[in-house]
Amino acid sequence: MPGIQRISGRAVALDRRDVDTDQIIPAAWLKRVERTGFAPGLFGAWREDPGFVLNRPGASGAKVLVAGSNFGCGSSREHAVWALQDFGFQAVVAPSFGDIFRNNSIAAGLVPAAASEESVTRLFAALAADPDAEVLLDLAARTVAIGSAGLLEPFELADYARWRLIEGLDDIALTLRHEPAIAAFESSRRPPWLPALTA
Amino acid sequence: MTGRLFDKIWDRHVVASPAGEPPLLYIDLHLVHEVTSPQAFEGIELAGRKVRRPDLTLATMDHDVPTVGLDQPIADELAAQQIARLRRNCEVHGVTLHPLGSIEQGIVHVIGPQLGLTQPGMTIVCGDSHTSTHGAFGTLAFGIGTSEVEHVLATQTLRQAKPAAMAVTVDGELGPELTAKDLVLGIIRALGTGGGVGSVIEYRGAAVRALSMQGRMTVCNMSIEGGARAGMIAPDDVTFAFLEGRRHSPRGKLWEQALDDWRSLVSDDGAEFDREIRVDASALRPAVTWGTNPAQSVTIDDVVPDPSSLSTPALRQAAERALAYMDLSPGTAIRDIRVDTVFIGSCTNGRLEDLRAAAEVVRGRKVSPGVRALVVPGSARVKAEAEAEGLDKYFTDAGFEWRSAGCSMCLGMNGDILAPGERSASTSNRNFEGRQGPGGRTHLVSPAVAAATAVAGHFSLPGDL
Numbered sequence: 001m002p003g004i005q006r007i008s009g010r011a012v013a014l015d016r017r018d019v020d021t022d023q024i025i026p027a028a029w030l031k032r033v034e035r036t037g038f039a040p041g042l043f044g045a046w047r048e049d050p051g052f053v054l055n056r057p058g059a060s061g062a063k064v065l066v067a068g069s070n071f072g073c074g075s076s077r078e079h080a081v082w083a084l085q086d087f088g089f090q091a092v093v094a095p096s097f098g099d100i101f102r103n104n105s106i107a108a109g110l111v112p113a114a115a116s117e118e119s120v121t122r123l124f125a126a127l128a129a130d131p132d133a134e135v136l137l138d139l140a141a142r143t144v145a146i147g148s149a150g151l152l153e154p155f156e157l158a159d160y161a162r163w164r165l166i167e168g169l170d171d172i173a174l175t176l177r178h179e180p181a182i183a184a185f186e187s188s189r190r191p192p193w194l195p196a197l198t199a
Numbered sequence: 200m201t202g203r204l205f206d207k208i209w210d211r212h213v214v215a216s217p218a219g220e221p222p223l224l225y226i227d228l229h230l231v232h233e234v235t236s237p238q239a240f241e242g243i244e245l246a247g248r249k250v251r252r253p254d255l256t257l258a259t260m261d262h263d264v265p266t267v268g269l270d271q272p273i274a275d276e277l278a279a280q281q282i283a284r285l286r287r288n289c290e291v292h293g294v295t296l297h298p299l300g301s302i303e304q305g306i307v308h309v310i311g312p313q314l315g316l317t318q319p320g321m322t323i324v325c326g327d328s329h330t331s332t333h334g335a336f337g338t339l340a341f342g343i344g345t346s347e348v349e350h351v352l353a354t355q356t357l358r359q360a361k362p363a364a365m366a367v368t369v370d371g372e373l374g375p376e377l378t379a380k381d382l383v384l385g386i387i388r389a390l391g392t393g394g395g396v397g398s399v400i401e402y403r404g405a406a407v408r409a410l411s412m413q414g415r416m417t418v419c420n421m422s423i424e425g426g427a428r429a430g431m432i433a434p435d436d437v438t439f440a441f442l443e444g445r446r447h448s449p450r451g452k453l454w455e456q457a458l459d460d461w462r463s464l465v466s467d468d469g470a471e472f473d474r475e476i477r478v479d480a481s482a483l484r485p486a487v488t489w490g491t492n493p494a495q496s497v498t499i500d501d502v503v504p505d506p507s508s509l510s511t512p513a514l515r516q517a518a519e520r521a522l523a524y525m526d527l528s529p530g531t532a533i534r535d536i537r538v539d540t541v542f543i544g545s546c547t548n549g550r551l552e553d554l555r556a557a558a559e560v561v562r563g564r565k566v567s568p569g570v571r572a573l574v575v576p577g578s579a580r581v582k583a584e585a586e587a588e589g590l591d592k593y594f595t596d597a598g599f600e601w602r603s604a605g606c607s608m609c610l611g612m613n614g615d616i617l618a619p620g621e622r623s624a625s626t627s628n629r630n631f632e633g634r635q636g637p638g639g640r641t642h643l644v645s646p647a648v649a650a651a652t653a654v655a656g657h658f659s660l661p662g663d664l
Binding site: 016017018020022023026027028030031032033034035045068069070073074075076077078079081096097098099100101103104107108158159160170171172174175176178179181182185186189190191192193194195196197198 | 211214215217219220221223225227228234235237238241246248251253254255256257262263275277278280281284295315316318320321326327328341342343344345346347349350353354355356358360362392393396397423424426428447448449453454456457460492513516517520610611612629631632633634637638
């Protein structure tokens with residue numbers, strides 16, 4: 001997974017709260033066994049409306065999605081993250097995220113940047129005034145800026161998640177450094193009555 | 200000692216907590232299904248890794264399996280490919296699979312408890328957000344994405360920042376027409392769809408203790424619809440009675456040892472929570488959702504709300520969008536809303552007790568002309584048990600379709616879907632736009648209300664018939 005330091009490019013403003021992962025990628029797309037090829041399904045139902053923000057000419061090639069609170073609630077489908085990435089998004093800025101969506105994003109290399117309601121409102125206003133404004137997201141500084149509007153907004157992202165995203169690290173390899181601890185746990189700390197299956 | 204149930208389970212599963220990193224949590228049981236696992240198995244193979252604990256991993260097929268014509272090849276090529284892939288992955292990696300056609304096949308969250316695999320004090324994960332169901336046993340159970348599925352396959356652990364602990368205390372007693380579904384929809388209405396984000400909820404109080412295990416599973420199942428990571432209920436004699444004698448439950452001396460331990464899995468008196476809300480069960484009435492998220496519900500006696508009555512601009516805007524999508528006008532009586540389809544099933548309400556409640560209502564009655572009604576048992580075993588009691592006959596005599604087990608119309612992956620513009624009364628868990636099929640309109644209700652609505656053709660209580 002490539003590391004991410006900075007993201008600069010256009011943004012798409014999706015001013016809705018509680019955007020669930022069923023909207024981000026409808027269930028019909030979950031039958032695929034690959035991690036790629038989801039871009040045509042991104043916001044599949046909403047894109048049928050010609051006025052939907054993703055149908056704006058400038059949306060193609062955008063790298064940042066700005067959205068309302070509780071973005072990515074609902075289903076655990078990581079396909080939602082893959083669809084956003086497949087379309088070209090590298091970050092989502094929102095006041096809050098569904099817990100599973102946030103974890104999936106960090107694992108797959110999409111930046112879930114949690115900015116305050118006020119910050120997101122200012123970003124929406126700046127993007128309404130200039131939909132093609134250049135947005136700069138700096139992972140090290142944890143800021144998102146729209147220079148042309150004079151905005152510099154902080155966002156939250158846990159240190160460990162930020163480090164993982166900047167370095168593009170393999171989670172499993174990191175965990176396997178603790179293999180002796182896992183083995184010790186298995187041999188000494190699991191009660192004898194716990195169920196096990198025989199394949 | 201004022202420990203919380205959540206801390207007690209969390210602490211005993213921390214494998215390592217290196218400085219500056221989220222703790223590494225051991226996973227006692229990993230449930231796998233066809234839709235969120237193929238990329239994970241591919242990932243471990245590409246990296247040359249193995250499934251660390253096939254003996255703690257169980258797979259079944261539920262999300263896109265057909266519920267009719269099981270003796271025929273699966274017509275949907277993509278679904279057939281995904282199901283074949285799961286079969287192949289389980290063979291290659293030595294994972295136990297309960298495939299389509301097996302008596303143990305069914306929705307992952309129905310079969311775990313049914314087999315006695317879900318036990319108090321465990322950690323359980325699955326690539327499905329309704330994994331919170333298993334919390335009904337005093338278990339820490341939550342949904343994960345495919346990258347985390349791969350992580351658990353390879354390491355049997357997950358790296359997790361510790362969530363906050365929230366208490367939802369339900370005082371009083373549920374009235375005679377009330378079910379666990381009405382209770383949890385009432386809780387989510389109070390909490391809001393994102394109110395539980397970052398938290399694990401412990402459901403407490405007299406009304407929760409009075410629920411059967413099946414009712415407790417319904418409540419914990421929908422924790423995610425309030426945004427919570429997981430929901431749990433401390434185990435008690437109701438839990439132990441449910442577990443005793445099941446296929447994977449401990450036996451003999453181990454059962455006694457386990458019981459001693461399980462009885463300690465309660466929040467101690469005086470335990471403090473990061474947040475606490477209280478709900479009065481006696482003030483609740485049967486719930487019906489009117490919008491496009493599960494927090495948008497009213498009681499069956501109410502009318503469709505006026506968005507302008509809501510407290511914030513964002514909520515008003517969301518309500519206006521929802522009413523436009525649902526094709527509903529403020530002030531319409533809920534009982535006056537007619538439905539096209541009734542769906543009884545899902546990991547929320549697809550267990551035997553749910554089917555009994557619905558069958559009791561439809562027995563000797565007929566589905567309203569023009570209404571399509573289907574029952575999809577949560578597992579093959581639930582189906583067999585219902586048939587042994589003759590419930591299938593009550594349903595089919597009334598005009599319901601009696602299907603085979605799976606997720607079916609809860610998420611509409613298998614061809615059981617609403618047509619655009621169709622309206623359903625559904626015992627499932629999500630009323631998101633298009634959830635049951637593109638353009639479909641979903642109202643979430645209890646099994647009893649779903650059954651009465653099928654008979655009346657519009658939202659009804661059994662007592663209205």
